[in-house]
Amino acid sequence: MNSLFIAYNMLRRTLLQKKGFLMYLLIPAGVVSLIIGVMGQQQEHRIDIAYINMDQGPFGAHLLQELKLLPDYRLQEQSSGADLKESVTKQKTSGAFIIPEGFSETLLKGTAPQVDMYQLSVSEATITLKITLDSILSGYQGTVDVHRKQGLEDKSLQEAMEKTLTQMEKHQVKAHVTDLNLYVNPNMHLVVGFMLMFMMGVINNTISVIMEDRRMRTMARTFTAPVRSIEIMLGNFIGSFLVGTLQVLVILIVTRYVTNYEYGLPFFSQFVMLEFFLLASMGIASAIAGMVKNVSNMGLINSLVVTPTCMLGGCFWPISLMPEWMQKIANFVPQKWVIDAIQQMAAGHSLSQMWMHMGVLTLFALILLGVGTVILKPEDAEVG
Structure with a gap:
């Protein structure tokens, strides 16, 4: 007491x-x-990514459309390579990439194209962007290989790929991501x-x-x-x-x-x-x-x-x-x-x-x- x-x-x-x-x-x-x-x-936030599309074929436009549909990225088009590099060095964007000229033609020939990436330092944003780009490009190459095995070449191959990309843009099959909140x-x-x-x-x-x-x-x-x-x-x-x-x-x-x-x-x-x-x-x-x-x-x-x-x-x-x-x-x-x-x-x-x-x-x-x-x-x- x-x-x-x-x-x-x-x-x-x-x-x-x-x-x-x-x-x-x-x-x-x-x-x-x-x-x-x-x-x-x-806080959930989208990653700003700068880009330049120098490709005149269907693959470059489809690649950009696929990235824009992802909730993780906010794409910003740049008019020149100097503007693109400036946006990265001044940290206006987390990273950048350039779709080279002849990107679609290179894919149709069965060769893996080179997409140039720019980053000020290695970060989670740039690593995930590279993984996403590699995944999309791998899908393109796999689709081209399938059509080639069917004996399609040149113009017929291009027409088949354009029809395939058109169907892919409809996204008839979608993945549903469930957040189980297992992170701290x-x-x-x-x-x-x-x-x-x-x-x-x-x-x-x-x-x-x-x-x-x-x-x-x-x-x-x-x-x-x-x-x-x-x-x-x-x-x-x-x-x-x-x-x-x-x-x-x-x-x-x-x-x-x-x-x-x-x-x-x-x-x-x-x-x-x-x-x-x-x-x-x-x-x-x-x-x-x-x-x-x-x-x-x-x-x-x-x-x-x-x-x-x-x-x-x-x-x-x-x-x-x-x-x-x-x-x-x-x-x-x-x-x-x-x-x-x-x-x-x-x-x-x-x-x-x-x-x-x-x-x-x-x-x-x-x-x-x-x-x-x-x-x-x-x-x-x-x-x-």
């Missing part, structure tokens, strides 16, 4: 005040929603990362309250009563945990049902993983609260604990981009484990398969809470 009284007192001094309600609920939900609006949503939003780590940063703000909340109790000697007076050090620490722990839980609920509800951000995993699974991270954060807060002796040192907490661990844990960029030795160090910060668990569940894994991640986060909480209980001395006043 002593711990519950202390927890309620912390809740009353933080969340139940106007400033606390604004700092711990409204601002985090608003900032995360703003991040989602600016860069978090996975590449920007989700950024959204979840900022969410974790706000949750770690509870660390500052816990330490601020404990520092105030030390400065006012409230903690020392509490310790003179029949209240043990572990009860004081547990009360601060529970109070901060309640504040963090309400913060998690508000952020998830706002981002899911107001901003309509698609995380790709159930609400309950994400909430449980964030609660385990909150436990680990509270453990960190307990350990730091026992070490910080002066309120003037509070400014060092962000620079020495919150920001570096968020950087190592993948809150600002994917862990795979970091050197191998930094990836190994990332295993010692809780952010890495919760982000990895959320991404795996978004890719199709269930919450029950995240037992190792939940175990590691629980271990963080137990060890650090134990350290904080040992080093906390409630009878001490603030130093300095």
Whole structure:
């Protein structure tokens, strides 16, 4: 009961005040929603491709028509080779290609034509364009070979190919692509990362309250009563945990049902993983609260604990981009484990398969809470 009284007192001094309600609920939900609006949503966009068609036969026109029908490309015709190269070098388009003169005649002769491509750098857009062009050209060559095997040559071959292309343009057989949403939003780590940063703000909340109790000697007076050090620490722990839980609920509800951000995993699974991270954060807060002796040192907490661990844990960029030795160090910060668990569940894994991640986060909480209980001395006043 002593711990519950202390927890309620912390809740009353933080969340139940106007400033606390604004700092711990409204601002985090608003900032995360703003991040989602600016860069978090996975946007579908068409790739701009420049082209020049120097062919006078039916194959060049049919090739362009097939590319225009694809939802992935937006074709932009250029008047000259210089304009085409300029559009690529100035990054007005992702890539470019030229259909050479005599393109149709080369195909009718049974020879593979050369379509020149231009790109500033190798990218997914240019690679997919090359694959698409190769696929279409391979289809042309296969059709020409079939007619040649039937004994068609020259004019009769050209007439047969024109009739074939006319039938192909009708697209009587179509493929229906079903999006099973098996991919993970590449920007989700950024959204979840900022969410974790706000949750770690509870660390500052816990330490601020404990520092105030030390400065006012409230903690020392509490310790003179029949209240043990572990009860004081547990009360601060529970109070901060309640504040963090309400913060998690508000952020998830706002981002899911107001901003309509698609995380790709159930609400309950994400909430449980964030609660385990909150436990680990509270453990960190307990350990730091026992070490910080002066309120003037509070400014060092962000620079020495919150920001570096968020950087190592993948809150600002994917862990795979970091050197191998930094990836190994990332295993010692809780952010890495919760982000990895959320991404795996978004890719199709269930919450029950995240037992190792939940175990590691629980271990963080137990060890650090134990350290904080040992080093906390409630009878001490603030130093300095």
